[in-house]
């Protein structure tokens with residue numbers, strides 16, 4: 001047997017990691033500004049994280065949701081505090097897709113409706129309903145196709161008003177990434193997020209903020225949605241939550257009443273996953289990582305904006321998209337192979353920065369000088 005070949009991979013075998021540095025099998029060090037796709041939030045092998053998981057594993061790693069699991073309550077309390085949503089409830093699962101799947105289902109249980117509004121270039125995951133709300137037909141299998149999802153242009157207020165005028169009481173939920181990740185680091189406007197809030201209130205539809213990539217402190221506030229000044233009814237999260245330990249969750253407004261059996265999971269909320277998530281939140285909180293994400297992110301954005309050849313710099317905090325002209329398409333690969341700097345990408349020519357929230361100004365400078373070198377070389381050709 002061999003792995004099912006679904007990923008285009010870089011020929012690099014990472015065997016060791018610490019903070020924002022990873023090493024390959026030959027001992028070469030790389031600067032990690034990709035964080036394994038926005039997952040490494042507090043840095044690789046953070047000592048507090050390793051200690052907490054190890055201690056938990058030595059006591060108990062797993063028991064099912066059929067018994068008391070006090071660490072779930074501790075996690076809910078801390079997450080409520082750090083996110084500023086103390087009156088919301090927490091449902092734990094294992095991934096971003098699952099979080100969105102559960103959010104969409106909960107919305108539909110709540111208002112007994114079927115239609116979902118999603119937006120162009122959205123990415124919400126690969127499970128059945130999450131993928132149906134994802135604007136990429138190439139990953140939607142025939143069995144996932146549904147007429148329940150209506151796609152609208154991103155940030156188009158008139159189209160949104162029109163959709164509510166047409167479908168009105170049929171709309172169960174609106175799902176949106178406040179900053180689209182896979183879509184190329186595109187921000188929802190504050191006016192657009194506020195309009196979603198007011199239309200959802202008017203029609204009793206549920207506002208779901210997909211914070212799987214843009215949330216968990218990455219933008220300098222806990223949820224990227226917080227910049228709009230309005231709350232969502234359900235926040236979904238995953239990537240940064242476990243710093244690599246698989247865990248996802250939804251944060252649920254008090255207007256939803258839980259009923260036994262409506263949502264459920266075997267692995268979600270197990271002791272070990274909760275210990276990982278506790279360690280992450282403790283470090284984010286104690287080390288003031290949201291403030292660091294804001295400061296280093298703003299420094300990067302300001303410096304990138306000074307480079308004339310860049311088409312556009314987008315994003316907030318440490319979720320940054322650098323759009324390059326087509327002729328600079330090789331730069332991301334050069335950064336990896338020549339400078340040993342991991343970055344992410346989005347089609348067609350966007351470099352995505354999704355590093356740990358505790359990167360330093362020195363890490364930022366290392367990237368900036370490598371990028372400038374490649375741009376200078378490309379211009380000279």
Ligand SMILES: Cc1ncc(COP(=O)(O)O)c(C=O)c1O
Nearest residue numbers: 095096097123124125181212213
């Ligand atoms: C915004 C967003 N939502 C959902 C998902 C799906 O998360 P997962 O891969 O953990 O299922 C992703 C993954 O990239 C994402 O970026």
